[in-house]
Amino acid sequence: MSETDDTAALDLSIAFFSAVLMLFAFVAFQLARTPRPEPAVSLSQPDIARPVQPPTWAAVAERGSWSVYDGTRLTVLDMDAITAGMRDVLNAYDGDDGYQTLTLHDGADPRSFSLRLSFRPDALPAPWQGEVLAPGPDAPCPETPRRLLRSYVAADVADVTPLTAYLARCGLTFAPLPLRDPGESGRVTVQIGLGPGSYAAEAIFR
Amino acid sequence: MKALAILLALLPLTLCPAPLMADWTRTGLEFHEQTPPPDPVVDRTRVATQQARRCAGSSIRFGDTAAMRGGVQADWDDQTRTLAAIAAMADSYDTASEALAATEEDGATLDSLSVLTALQFGQPVSVPTEGLAGPMLADRLFWQAMTQVPSATTATWANDILPALDAAFQADPSSFQVRAWRVIAWLQAQGFQRASCPARIADFADRLLDLSEASACPLMLGHVTHGIDRALESRPETDPDATRAAWRHFGEALLATVAGAPEVASWRGAQLTRSPDPCAPLMASELQALLRPEAAR
Numbered sequence: 001m002s003e004t005d006d007t008a009a010l011d012l013s014i015a016f017f018s019a020v021l022m023l024f025a026f027v028a029f030q031l032a033r034t035p036r037p038e039p040a041v042s043l044s045q046p047d048i049a050r051p052v053q054p055p056t057w058a059a060v061a062e063r064g065s066w067s068v069y070d071g072t073r074l075t076v077l078d079m080d081a082i083t084a085g086m087r088d089v090l091n092a093y094d095g096d097d098g099y100q101t102l103t104l105h106d107g108a109d110p111r112s113f114s115l116r117l118s119f120r121p122d123a124l125p126a127p128w129q130g131e132v133l134a135p136g137p138d139a140p141c142p143e144t145p146r147r148l149l150r151s152y153v154a155a156d157v158a159d160v161t162p163l164t165a166y167l168a169r170c171g172l173t174f175a176p177l178p179l180r181d182p183g184e185s186g187r188v189t190v191q192i193g194l195g196p197g198s199y200a201a202e203a204i205f206r
Numbered sequence: 207m208k209a210l211a212i213l214l215a216l217l218p219l220t221l222c223p224a225p226l227m228a229d230w231t232r233t234g235l236e237f238h239e240q241t242p243p244p245d246p247v248v249d250r251t252r253v254a255t256q257q258a259r260r261c262a263g264s265s266i267r268f269g270d271t272a273a274m275r276g277g278v279q280a281d282w283d284d285q286t287r288t289l290a291a292i293a294a295m296a297d298s299y300d301t302a303s304e305a306l307a308a309t310e311e312d313g314a315t316l317d318s319l320s321v322l323t324a325l326q327f328g329q330p331v332s333v334p335t336e337g338l339a340g341p342m343l344a345d346r347l348f349w350q351a352m353t354q355v356p357s358a359t360t361a362t363w364a365n366d367i368l369p370a371l372d373a374a375f376q377a378d379p380s381s382f383q384v385r386a387w388r389v390i391a392w393l394q395a396q397g398f399q400r401a402s403c404p405a406r407i408a409d410f411a412d413r414l415l416d417l418s419e420a421s422a423c424p425l426m427l428g429h430v431t432h433g434i435d436r437a438l439e440s441r442p443e444t445d446p447d448a449t450r451a452a453w454r455h456f457g458e459a460l461l462a463t464v465a466g467a468p469e470v471a472s473w474r475g476a477q478l479t480r481s482p483d484p485c486a487p488l489m490a491s492e493l494q495a496l497l498r499p500e501a502a503r
């Protein structure tokens with residue numbers, strides 16, 4: 001056996017053992033698991049985008065009012081103020097505590113739009129506040145003529161039973177829409193829209 | 207002589223009697239009669255097609271208006287579209303109707319939107335259909351039917367609502383809401399009291415297969431049966447009308463067959479055997495044939 005053959009065999013064995021060592025290193029890294037983050041406690045999935053007329057089991061969708069619940073107060077939104085802002089941008093409220101933007105979507109359907117509302121759940125802009133109610137056993141009922149009340153519920157509200165009991169007493173249908181945690185600005189943004197995607201297959205009568 | 211003539215005349219009858227219709231097979235020296243299976247009442251081809259296609263998409267659309275289903279094209283300016291968005295967001299009928307009235311556009315699409323908005327707010331409204339065709343007409347006929355639903359009797363369902371929905375289906379076969387309500391209206395109109403058993407079963411099965419044509423997914427058909435339960439305000443088990451309950455059992459079994467849940471279909475089919483309805487045996491045998499096609503052959 002020549003000398004060159006010896007060195008080649010030596011190189012090969014060193015290469016092999018270092019490969020095995022590297023493998024051990026990777027296996028060792030793989031074993032050091034990072035703990036899974038604990039899932040955040042919430043009522044349900046946060047609300048991202050909401051069809052303006054969500055599916056009910058009726059043939060023709062029912063119109064409702066919109067409201068925000070922060071744990072103690074139920075604020076029925078003044079939709080006339082918000083629609084005035086949709087009609088003319090100069091009338092739209094714009095401040096640190098909230099703003100609104102309307103986007104008309106291009107597409108086959110002329111009705112497609114989305115309305116973004118950004119607000120602090122515990123301190124809504126004054127023009128948007130319609131009725132402000134304190135749900136409780138003796139509280140007066142909302143004066144909204146609509147039977148369906150879609151309510152955005154702040155992320156830190158753990159219990160909505162006082163609200164459901166109150167609305168049931170008043171003969172209103174409760175549709176809770178959990179909000180996400182507010183960002184650094186303290187605001188949370190919701191999107192209400194209408195588009196072909198609003199009619200998912202399970203909205204069966206549409 | 208006369209007796210001979212009668213005998214001769216009867217001879218063909220005695221030699222080849224009624225079993226001419228049947229097939230005969232021979233086992234050894236014995237001949238066995240095999241009566242041919244009855245003509246299929248439920249369309250086997252459609253069932254097989256839907257079973258194969260299952261959750262794949264179809265040309266049927268779920269939008270609430272012709273425009274949302276892509277059935278008509280409307281080219282609105284931004285002002286009109288903004289006003290339509292305001293009408294959609296408003297929570298009072300006055301705001302919504304004022305916004306729609308303020309538009310400068312004119313046309314059937316906007317008229318349809320005004321009608322639909324009024325219906326969503328529960329306002330009384332007349333639904334004109336003159337001069338319309340296709341998807342627009344289908345929408346109007348559907349809404350006309352829906353305005354009659356709250357005060358409908360069985361006669362109204364049979365004489366007004368069901369024909370209107372059938373006409374809407376003819377005008378626009380791509381509308382899902384029309385297909386769904388054709389099934390409900392048939393049950394409400396007691397379509398199961400008319401015609402012969404095979405004709406009734408074929409009619410009902412056609413309506414159900416029209417409905418499941420949109421998507422034969424188990425989840426989708428679960429929503430469909432739940433929607434029918436909500437519209438009829440009972441489950442099949444708690445339906446006060448025993449005959450209608452039998453037809454609903456058959457309907458759920460047929461939808462389960464299409465969705466690929468034979469165990470649900472057999473369970474529903476088994477409930478048919480206790481039904482007093484005269485068509486129940488034929489419904490059960492049709493289900494058996496659909497569930498075990500090789501045994502029925």
